[in-house]
Amino acid sequence: MAIKPAKTMTLSDIARLAGVSESTASRALRDNPVINAQTRQKVQQIAADHQFKVNATARSLRTQKSHTIAVIILFDAKTQQAITDPFLLDILGVIADELTHQGYDMLLSSSKTTDKDWRSYYFDSKRADGLIIIGQGEHDERVEQLSNAGVPFVVWGAASGNESFPVIGSDNRQGAQLAVSHLLSRGCKRIAFLGDIRHSEIEMRYLGYQDALQAASIKAEPALQLNTDFTAQAGYLQTQQVLFNQLATLDGIFAASDAIAMGAMKALLEHGIKVPQQVALVGFDDIAMSAYCTPSLTTVKQDTHAGGKLLVVQLLSRINGGKAASQLLPVKLIERQSSLRSHIIAT
Amino acid sequence: MAIKPAKTMTLSDIARLAGVSESTASRALRDNPVINAQTRQKVQQIAADHQFKVNATARSLRTQKSHTIAVIILFDAKTQQAITDPFLLDILGVIADELTHQGYDMLLSSSKTTDKDWRSYYFDSKRADGLIIIGQGEHDERVEQLSNAGVPFVVWGAASGNESFPVIGSDNRQGAQLAVSHLLSRGCKRIAFLGDIRHSEIEMRYLGYQDALQAASIKAEPALQLNTDFTAQAGYLQTQQVLFNQLATLDGIFAASDAIAMGAMKALLEHGIKVPQQVALVGFDDIAMSAYCTPSLTTVKQDTHAGGKLLVVQLLSRINGGKAASQLLPVKLIERQSSLRSHIIAT
DNA sequence: GGTGAAATTGCAATCGATTGCAATAGTGTG
DNA sequence: CACACTATTGCAATCGATTGCAATTTCACC
Numbered sequence: 001m002a003i004k005p006a007k008t009m010t011l012s013d014i015a016r017l018a019g020v021s022e023s024t025a026s027r028a029l030r031d032n033p034v035i036n037a038q039t040r041q042k043v044q045q046i047a048a049d050h051q052f053k054v055n056a057t058a059r060s061l062r063t064q065k066s067h068t069i070a071v072i073i074l075f076d077a078k079t080q081q082a083i084t085d086p087f088l089l090d091i092l093g094v095i096a097d098e099l100t101h102q103g104y105d106m107l108l109s110s111s112k113t114t115d116k117d118w119r120s121y122y123f124d125s126k127r128a129d130g131l132i133i134i135g136q137g138e139h140d141e142r143v144e145q146l147s148n149a150g151v152p153f154v155v156w157g158a159a160s161g162n163e164s165f166p167v168i169g170s171d172n173r174q175g176a177q178l179a180v181s182h183l184l185s186r187g188c189k190r191i192a193f194l195g196d197i198r199h200s201e202i203e204m205r206y207l208g209y210q211d212a213l214q215a216a217s218i219k220a221e222p223a224l225q226l227n228t229d230f231t232a233q234a235g236y237l238q239t240q241q242v243l244f245n246q247l248a249t250l251d252g253i254f255a256a257s258d259a260i261a262m263g264a265m266k267a268l269l270e271h272g273i274k275v276p277q278q279v280a281l282v283g284f285d286d287i288a289m290s291a292y293c294t295p296s297l298t299t300v301k302q303d304t305h306a307g308g309k310l311l312v313v314q315l316l317s318r319i320n321g322g323k324a325a326s327q328l329l330p331v332k333l334i335e336r337q338s339s340l341r342s343h344i345i346a347t
Numbered sequence: 348m349a350i351k352p353a354k355t356m357t358l359s360d361i362a363r364l365a366g367v368s369e370s371t372a373s374r375a376l377r378d379n380p381v382i383n384a385q386t387r388q389k390v391q392q393i394a395a396d397h398q399f400k401v402n403a404t405a406r407s408l409r410t411q412k413s414h415t416i417a418v419i420i421l422f423d424a425k426t427q428q429a430i431t432d433p434f435l436l437d438i439l440g441v442i443a444d445e446l447t448h449q450g451y452d453m454l455l456s457s458s459k460t461t462d463k464d465w466r467s468y469y470f471d472s473k474r475a476d477g478l479i480i481i482g483q484g485e486h487d488e489r490v491e492q493l494s495n496a497g498v499p500f501v502v503w504g505a506a507s508g509n510e511s512f513p514v515i516g517s518d519n520r521q522g523a524q525l526a527v528s529h530l531l532s533r534g535c536k537r538i539a540f541l542g543d544i545r546h547s548e549i550e551m552r553y554l555g556y557q558d559a560l561q562a563a564s565i566k567a568e569p570a571l572q573l574n575t576d577f578t579a580q581a582g583y584l585q586t587q588q589v590l591f592n593q594l595a596t597l598d599g600i601f602a603a604s605d606a607i608a609m610g611a612m613k614a615l616l617e618h619g620i621k622v623p624q625q626v627a628l629v630g631f632d633d634i635a636m637s638a639y640c641t642p643s644l645t646t647v648k649q650d651t652h653a654g655g656k657l658l659v660v661q662l663l664s665r666i667n668g669g670k671a672a673s674q675l676l677p678v679k680l681i682e683r684q685s686s687l688r689s690h691i692i693a694t
Numbered sequence: 695g696g697t698g699a700a701a702t703t704g705c706a707a708t709c710g711a712t713t714g715c716a717a718t719a720g721t722g723t724g
Numbered sequence: 725c726a727c728a729c730t731a732t733t734g735c736a737a738t739c740g741a742t743t744g745c746a747a748t749t750t751c752a753c754c
Contacts, residue, residue, distance in 0.1 A: 008471065011711055021734045026712060036732060053471040057407040058710035061739050066404065068454075089436045096455060105474065107415075108443060108455045124355065124400040126740095127452065232639040259635065266639045288433075288606065289636045292579040292613045358741055368704045373742060383702060405740035408709050473710095 009052045017050070018043045029054065060126070068105040069315065070128035071095060072118055074135025086287040087257070087302070088134060091156065094308025095132060102316060104129075118142070123151045130319050132156070132311050152318045154311050158200040159326045166324040168310050172201050175300040175331035176208025177215075179254050179282040182298070182333055184216050186280055186341055188252030194228040194238055194264060195256025202256045205284065209254055224250075228260055235263025243271055251279055258283035258290045258299055265293065265338065281338040295337030303329050356399045364397070365390045376401065407473070415452040416662065417475035418442060419465055421482025433634040434604070434649070435481060438503065441655025442479060449663060451476075465489070470498045477662050479503070499665045501658050505547040506673045513671040515657050519548050522647040522678035523555025524562075526601050526629040529645070529680055531563050533627055533688055535599030541575040541585055541611060542603025549603045552631065556601055571597075575607055582610025590618055598626055605630035605637045605646055612640065612685065628685040642684030650676050 015025035020039065027035045028043035046052075060066045073088060092108075099106045107128055109118070122128040131153035133143060146153055147165040159167035183191050193209050195202040206225060213220050228238045235255060242250065255261035261283030268275055275281055275295055283290060286301035307329055318324035362372035367386060374382045375390035393399075407413045420435060439455075446453045454475055456465070469475040478500035480490060493500055494512040506514035530538050540556050542549040557567050575585045582602060589597065600615075602608035608630030615622055622628055622642055630637060633648035654676055665671035 008473075010709095022711075023713075023735080024733055027733090030712090034732070039732080051467060051471065053467045055408075055710050056472040056474045057404055057413065058739090059712075060404045061402075061408050061741095062710080062712045064739070086433060086436075089433075100456075106455050108453050109447075120398060120400045124398065125403040126355075127403045232635060236639065262636060262639045266641060266643070269641045288579060289609060289640075292583065292609045293636070293640050294613060294616045296613075357739095369741075370705080370743075371703055374703090377742090381702070386702080402740050405709090406742075408711095409740080409742045411709070 009050050010055070011052075014043065014047050014050065014052050018046050064126075066105075066126055066129050067103060068107050068128045069099055069130050069132060069312075070107040070109060070118070070122040071132045071134065072109040072122075074133060086259070086289075087285045087304070090287075091134065091304045091308045094305055095312055098309050098312040102312060104312075104316070119146055119149055119151050123149075130154075130315050132315060152315060152324075154315045154318070154324055156307065156311060158204045159328060160200070161326075163326075166314055166318070167326045168307055168314065169201065169328065170302040170307065170331050171328045172204035172331075173208035173211065175284065175302070175333075176205035176254065177211045178208075178331070178333045179284070179298075179300050180209045180212035181215065182335070182339060183252040183254060183280055183282055184212060184218075186252075186276070186339055188280055189218070190221070190224065190250050191252035191254055192224040192226060192242060192250055193254050193256070194226050194235055194260050196227040196229060197225065198227070205254075205256050228256070230257050230259060232259045232263035232266070235260035236267045237263070239264040239267035240271075243267065243273075253279060253281045255281065255283045258285045258287045258297060261297055261299070261338075262289070262293055265295075265297070276337065276339050276341045280341060283338075286334055290334075291336065295340070298336045298339035299334050301332045301334050303331070356397050357402070358399075361390065361394050361397065361399050365393050411473075413452075413473055413476050414450060415454050415475045416446055416477050416479060416659075417454040417456060417465070417469040418479045418481065419456045419469075421480060433606070433636075434632045434651070437634075438481065438651045438655045438658075441652055442659055445656050445659040449659060451659075451663070466493055466496055466498050470496075477501075477666050479658050479662060499662060499671075501662045501665070501671055503654065503658060505551045506675060507547070508673075510673075513661055513665070514673045515654055515661065516548065516675065517649040517654065517678050518675045519551035519678075520555035520558065522631065522649070522680075523552035523601065524558045525555075525678070525680045526631070526645075526647050527556045527559035528562070529682070530599040530601065530627055530629055530686060531559060531565075533599075533623070533686055535627055536565070537568070537571065537597050538599035538601055539571045539573060539589060539597055540601050540603070541573050541582055541607050543574040543576060544572065545574070552601075552603050575603070577604050577606060579606045579610035579613070582607035583614045584610070586611040586614035587618075590614065590620075600626060600628045602628065602630045605632045605634045605644060608644055608646070608685075609636070609640060612642075612644070623684065623686050623688045627688060630685075633681055637681075638683065642687070645683045645686035646681050648679045648681050650678070 011025055012022050015022045018025060020028070020043065024035060024039065025043050028040040029047060031040060071092065096106050107122070118131060122131060129152065131146070131151060133153060134156040143155060143165065153165065155165060155167045157167055157169050158172055159169055180191060193206055195205060197203045197206045210220050226238050226242065228234045253264055255264055261281055265275055265281055268279055273279055281297065283297050283299040286299045290297040290299050310327060314324040358372055359369050362369045365372060367375070367390065371382060371386065372390050375387040376394055378387060418439065443453050454469070465478060469478060476499065478493070478498060480500060481503040490502060490512065500512065502512060502514045504514055504516050505519055506516055527538060540553055542552060544550045544553045553572060560567050573585050573589065575581045600611055602611055608628055612622055612628055615626055620626055628644065630644050630646040633646045637644040637646050657674060661671040
């Protein structure tokens with residue numbers, strides 16, 4: 001049975017019990033070597049006995065550091081969809097772990113919070129020492145403003161190469177290029193692109209799609225690029241639409257996310273179209289379910305572990321006066337059944 | 348172009364600019380009616396002009412309230428799997444929104460943080476005013492301890508009815524009963540249960556499974572209850588195992604989560620077993636992908652929206668001196684293809 | 695004009711920990 | 725024994741906002 005602590009203890013209580021001043025107690029607790037080892041030991045013992053914990057608020061006020069990072073998840077105003085995206089959650093977990101590891105707390109903003117002015121709310125008010133911004137961002141002018149305001153922050157997304165703030169993200173263009181080249185090498189001739197190119201990351205994927213087509217001397221057909229939100233439902237509906245529109249000679253689909261791909265797959269199978277024999281399919285993200293749908297989904301895997309860690313490391317470096325650099329992370333093609341058909345050399 | 352604020356302003360700066368005392372300024376900013384309306388107006392204007400934001404740390408210290416709730420996600424020590432579970436993330440999103448709505452910030456603990464003593468770390472240190480604990484908890488003695496320590500907290504999980512703290516959760520037993528009755532009504536005779544009954548929520552689902560069998564005068568076979576972690580992979584492997592073990596007369600599977608169900612489905616389809624004709628399948632959670640796999644997955648939907656909101660509302664009520672009550676939320680069976688076969692009346 | 699009540703505003707203490715600087719004690723040396 | 729130095733410890737200011745209580749001003753009314 002735990003002893004019920006009568007009331008929250010303060011540093012001054014501990015100091016009194018140990019028979020030392022508050023300053024000595026404070027230093028002893030932080031293991032400051034200027035304090036005699038025995039004194040330190042004694043104070044620490046007393047603090048432990050009484051389950052004393054430093055008041056984080058008071059410490060923050062005095063030291064002017066919150067030791068807290070705000071993670072802001074941008075979301076699409078149309079679909080309201082963000083925090084439920086499996087991929088985002090993956091990287092969120094990594095960030096949480098890494099922040100903890102570095103001794104920081106994580107303040108998570110919800111979609112609604114995002115309506116506020118983050119700088120004021122999180123930084124000016126001293127709630128957080130820095131910001132990590134995640135989102136399949138359409139270009140957001142709020143992010144630009146941050147960089148003019150001296151707020152330490154990093155962004156997960158698509159680095160165009162010339163933004164004034166650090167961006168960490170996967171090499172989306174390369175990933176898409178891998179995916180589409182793979183489809184081409186499997187004999188696909190007409191490949192649709194499902195994804196909303198108004199999002200900068202998706203735009204990069206579309207560029208990679210074009211790269212691959214061009215390398216195979218195929219002209220990209222604008223009609224085959226179909227803006228599609230990040231949901232399985234959108235993928236499903238969009239694919240039905242495509243079928244309805246008689247784009248019947250389609251033999252490949254590259255979806256900008258696995259969720260979209262699964263929606264597309266559903267639509268294809270429902271119409272009796274064989275995957276991958278008639279239409280081969282590749283997604284992006286490698287979410288947990290991709291390996292377990294039928295047929296399993298070929299996809300492009302992002303290195304969320306490296307990404308999350310890098311975001312944290314770069315941000316903390318920036319906070320501690322250093323520089324934070326943008327970085328492009330390599331991706332990997334995971335071949336599964338949805339694109340597995342006899343290898344045909346393209347003409 | 349934004350005006351770069353030279354330096355963070357403090358209340359005393361605003362007071363000086365407005366020609367009033369700090370106390371008046373403070374009251375004016377909080378719209379305290381005791382302050383003359385014109386004075387209030389003026390102070391607020393000046394604060395707005397200078398983008399002044401109250402220092403949250405100082406306020407917290409003085410008011411002894413952090414206006415922050417820590418959300419702790421328990422996870423299975425074995426699988427390390429928690430934050431990636433789609434269902435948890437669903438409810439997390441709802442909680443985040445509701446907290447924001449109520450003017451609270453959300454501190455999210457990662458798996459590693461969970462090693463610490465939450466009470467000390469979050470509550471004693473005044474980082475948070477209360478705790479929300481989420482997890483497919485095996486019975487965790489740390490939770491019990493919390494309730495003896497006067498910490499305001501609520502738990503998402505399985506209410507056994509006699510715990511000393513408020514638990515919000517779905518009616519798992521009822522949900523399972525619905526699912527299994529449904530399978531029975533579809534003519535299934537031998538139904539396996541995939542899920543780890545050492546988790547209290549899953550235990551309730553297992554009880555519901557038994558309820559349904561009993562109502563149909565079928566004896567539950569212990570050999571058909573297979574402890575399975577919350578992953579698609581576990582469902583896949585466990586199902587292969589079952590098949591390997593010649594439990595060939597199996598004609599139904601109730602999986603304790605959709606992820607498990609999808610793993611199971613994969614294993615069945617790979618072995619050429621038709622779903623639902625030979626084996627019908629029902630999951631639990633209704634994650635986003637359930638509707639889009641093939642065949643789509645019949646499942647039990649939890650009311651995450653109500654759940655998340657209730658967790659927040661109950662906790663805040665508790666923090667404000669009220670009582671927080673446990674509550675069991677109704678669930679709903681979503682019938683899809685994985686159990687869709689000709690209706691056969693059980694003998 | 696006087697008087698009490700109401701409306702405003704300011705003083706100063708307070709929340710709890712950290713830290714620069716001063717003070718004291720202890721040690722060694724010539 | 726005096727002096728210089730180092731090792732320890734404590735004093736008091738400080739971080740920025742909030743709030744009980746007192747002080748001052750304003751009014752209404754007799």
